[in-house]
Amino acid sequence: MNKMIPIAYWRNRKVYTRMIGSKCKDCGAEFFPPVRVCKKCGSRNIEEKEMPRTGTLLAYTKLSEPAQEFKEYAPIYLGFIRLDNGVNVISMIADADEEKLKSGSRVQATVRKWTEDGKGGLIYYGYKFRVSD
Amino acid sequence: MSVFIRSAYALPVSEYWTKSIVDLMVDAANRAIDAVPGVKIDKVIVGNMMSGYANHQEHLGALLASSLGMKGVEAIKVEAACGSGGAAIHEGYLSIKSGEYENVLVVGVEKMKDMDTPKTTKALAMAESSDFTQAVGASFISLNALLMRLYMNSYNVDEELMDYFPVIAHKNAVTSPHAQYRKAITVDDVKRSPVIADPIKLLSSAPSGDGAAAVILSSKEGPVEVLASEIATNDLIVAQREEPLRFLATEIAFKKAIKKSGISASDIDFMELHDAFPVVASLGLEAMGISKKGKAPQDASNGRFNMGSELPILTFGGLKARGHPVGATGAYQVVEAFMQLAGTAGQNQVKGAKVGLTHNVGGVDTTAVIHIMRRVE
Numbered sequence: 309m310n311k312m313i314p315i316a317y318w319r320n321r322k323v324y325t326r327m328i329g330s331k332c333k334d335c336g337a338e339f340f341p342p343v344r345v346c347k348k349c350g351s352r353n354i355e356e357k358e359m360p361r362t363g364t365l366l367a368y369t370k371l372s373e374p375a376q377e378f379k380e381y382a383p384i385y386l387g388f389i390r391l392d393n394g395v396n397v398i399s400m401i402a403d404a405d406e407e408k409l410k411s412g413s414r415v416q417a418t419v420r421k422w423t424e425d426g427k428g429g430l431i432y433y434g435y436k437f438r439v440s441d
Numbered sequence: 442m443s444v445f446i447r448s449a450y451a452l453p454v455s456e457y458w459t460k461s462i463v464d465l466m467v468d469a470a471n472r473a474i475d476a477v478p479g480v481k482i483d484k485v486i487v488g489n490m491m492s493g494y495a496n497h498q499e500h501l502g503a504l505l506a507s508s509l510g511m512k513g514v515e516a517i518k519v520e521a522a523c524g525s526g527g528a529a530i531h532e533g534y535l536s537i538k539s540g541e542y543e544n545v546l547v548v549g550v551e552k553m554k555d556m557d558t559p560k561t562t563k564a565l566a567m568a569e570s571s572d573f574t575q576a577v578g579a580s581f582i583s584l585n586a587l588l589m590r591l592y593m594n595s596y597n598v599d600e601e602l603m604d605y606f607p608v609i610a611h612k613n614a615v616t617s618p619h620a621q622y623r624k625a626i627t628v629d630d631v632k633r634s635p636v637i638a639d640p641i642k643l644l645s646s647a648p649s650g651d652g653a654a655a656v657i658l659s660s661k662e663g664p665v666e667v668l669a670s671e672i673a674t675n676d677l678i679v680a681q682r683e684e685p686l687r688f689l690a691t692e693i694a695f696k697k698a699i700k701k702s703g704i705s706a707s708d709i710d711f712m713e714l715h716d717a718f719p720v721v722a723s724l725g726l727e728a729m730g731i732s733k734k735g736k737a738p739q740d741a742s743n744g745r746f747n748m749g750s751e752l753p754i755l756t757f758g759g760l761k762a763r764g765h766p767v768g769a770t771g772a773y774q775v776v777e778a779f780m781q782l783a784g785t786a787g788q789n790q791v792k793g794a795k796v797g798l799t800h801n802v803g804g805v806d807t808t809a810v811i812h813i814m815r816r817v818e
């Protein structure tokens with residue numbers, strides 16, 4: 309069985325690997341993940357916008373019992389990150405070292421394996437953040 | 442048009458290995474129906490979150506109506522994640538208000554113990570975005586864990602203070618006839634329990650369970666009147682909220698419900714709060730203006746929400762100790778408020794209770810359902 313829906317992964321590949329979000333052409337607000345309608349002004353005049361790949365860690369958690377498609381990687385670390393354009397994102401943390409995971413740590417996006425369908429199956433890649441200082 | 446509750450019944454929350462989802466619904470529904478001799482039900486509404494994924498069963502409305510032998514009766518299922526039960530009651534309320542129906546049977550049900558833990562975790566995560574939240578490994582509990590960290594950092598709150606919510610819940614569950622865990626615990630027990638998603642521990646997290654609760658809403662007078670029933674929503678993706686620590690859905694639904702009910706917040710004698718995690722209980726109380734921002738855990742530790750105090754909460758154990766059969770929870774809360782207001786709460790009776798409020802949440806305050814009820818004198 310596939311751990312993710314392959315065609316949904318394909319549809320979202322730009323979001324997952326390049327962190328393409330949205331920008332409202334009317335009010336300038338930026339969003340990640342992408343939106344269809346601006347959450348600030350209600351405009352449908354939306355364009356693609358690549359997010360900055362650096363930010364600050366505001367909080368993290370170590371999850372011992374992830375959902376079934378991630379259970380072989382337990383425990384996994386998740387962070388609440390404020391990107392340098394002010395947009396918040398929740399992401400897995402790569403190379404987690406609890407000594408370095410602090411509120412206020414600088415983090416940087418990288419592309420890593422999220423999960424895979426087993427031997428010969430699909431491998432799903434996407435963004436994870438790691439501490440940069 | 443006034444809306445009354447004529448009867449209400451909740452099955453003990455448990456692990457029903459020998460019963461199917463149909464058995465649970467029928468058991469609860471029959472008890473509610475038997476309490477109103479001769480009642481003719483003209484609509485059935487089922488509140489449920491995950492029967493498709495957990496039980497390979499959808500179409501619960503028709504399934505329940507036909508299982509009860511109600512030939513031809515209108516029936517639907519309502520879904521709003523963990524807020525499904527409350528949302529189903531809301532739809533029942535609106536049906537009576539419309540004047541098209543006289544008696545509506547609402548059943549909240551969840552049969553989740555057939556799943557193992559990773560599958561349950563996946564099912565609960567479906568309250569959030571498949572493409573953008575589940576895909577990055579964020580489970581429902583991990584979102585709440587991140588929110589709890591942000592809350593503790595922002596308001597400088599000690600983790601230990603947050604642990605008073607499960608202590609209150611378990612204390613009230615000891616004498617609760619339908620609670621899953623009828624055992625008192627201490628702050629120290631919570632602190633020493635295994636960590637699931639730091640800082641959330643086993644004993645600060647609502648358990649999963651099987652359960653069903655049934656309510657008969659009617660235009661004919663019953664022991665309890667529903668004064669207001671309101672639903673509001675917040676951004677589905679928590680990280681996209683302008684203020685992640687603001688429970689906007691709860692805030693909006695509460696304000697509307699107070700306005701429509703014609704009562705003031707100080708008239709509320711008890712509250713069945715959505716205490717899935719201590720941070721959810723805290724942000725819920727703060728969104729309703731019951732506690733000041735960042736102060737709900739302190740209010741809980743000071744005894745403000747204990748039985749016999751200013752505002753008792755979780756009077757039968759709340760989600761934490763009564764149990765959290767997710768899509769049924771909102772219906773359980775309404776049954777509990779009915780028992781308090783009808784004076785059938787036994788050892789858990791809030792003395793002189795005249796007005797009660799239920800607060801049911803789907804997702805992380807993504808959907809909030811508020812009901813305000815009063816005792817009919």
